[in-house]
Amino acid sequence: MKKLSDLVINLFEEEEQDYEILDDEKTFRTHFHGSNSSFSTYVFAYNEERLLRTYSKCPIKIPHQKLSAITELIARINLDLSIGNFDIDLEEGIVLFRTSMKICTENPGQQIIGTLIFGNCMSMDQYFPVIASVIYGNESPKQAVDLFQDYDDETTEEQEDKSSEKNSPTNINFNRRRGLFTDN
Numbered sequence: 001m002k003k004l005s006d007l008v009i010n011l012f013e014e015e016e017q018d019y020e021i022l023d024d025e026k027t028f029r030t031h032f033h034g035s036n037s038s039f040s041t042y043v044f045a046y047n048e049e050r051l052l053r054t055y056s057k058c059p060i061k062i063p064h065q066k067l068s069a070i071t072e073l074i075a076r077i078n079l080d081l082s083i084g085n086f087d088i089d090l091e092e093g094i095v096l097f098r099t100s101m102k103i104c105t106e107n108p109g110q111q112i113i114g115t116l117i118f119g120n121c122m123s124m125d126q127y128f129p130v131i132a133s134v135i136y137g138n139e140s141p142k143q144a145v146d147l148f149q150d151y152d153d154e155t156t157e158e159q160e161d162k163s164s165e166k167n168s169p170t171n172i173n174f175n176r177r178r179g180l181f182t183d184n
Contacts, residue, residue: 034125073141
């Protein structure tokens with residue numbers, strides 16, 4: 001049975017993703033550069049437990065006066081998520097996006113590991129403007145989520161129209177719920 005840490009290394013190397021090993025080949029840090037933000041992502045590979053856990057760290061520290069608004073925002077966002085969730089460290093003012101998965105098969109495909117890790121990164125990147133709008137703007141948490149959902153619905157429809165023009169079975173589209181990959 002392959003160690004989960006080896007599968008993570010293989011994925012990063014296949015994807016040419018820079019990474020560093022932080023301790024005993026079980027904790028990895030990489031930097032994700034998305035369309036909305038750049039941030040650190042941590043992957044914990046618990047080989048004995050067969051558990052993978054991924055955290056993406058929002059690059060903005062939450063000012064103390066915005067903690068209650070961001071806490072409400074995270075609660076509103078989490079209601080619509082299918083895979084993963086946002087967490088907030090109230091003491092440190094840090095927002096994280098967390099995904100985890102128990103890997104029960106002996107040799108899971110790279111797509112499973114990639115979905116967990118890169119789906120996590122994409123979720124943080126997708127929601128970063130919403131978080132920033134509440135920290136730096138005048139939108140309430142409800143307004144920010146409503147604006148995002150309106151924009152997201154329009155974007156999803158445009159992507160579906162474009163992807164329906166492509167008949168490639170390898171075309172992968174990130175679905176509206178921000179956590180599942182589907183082959184079209």
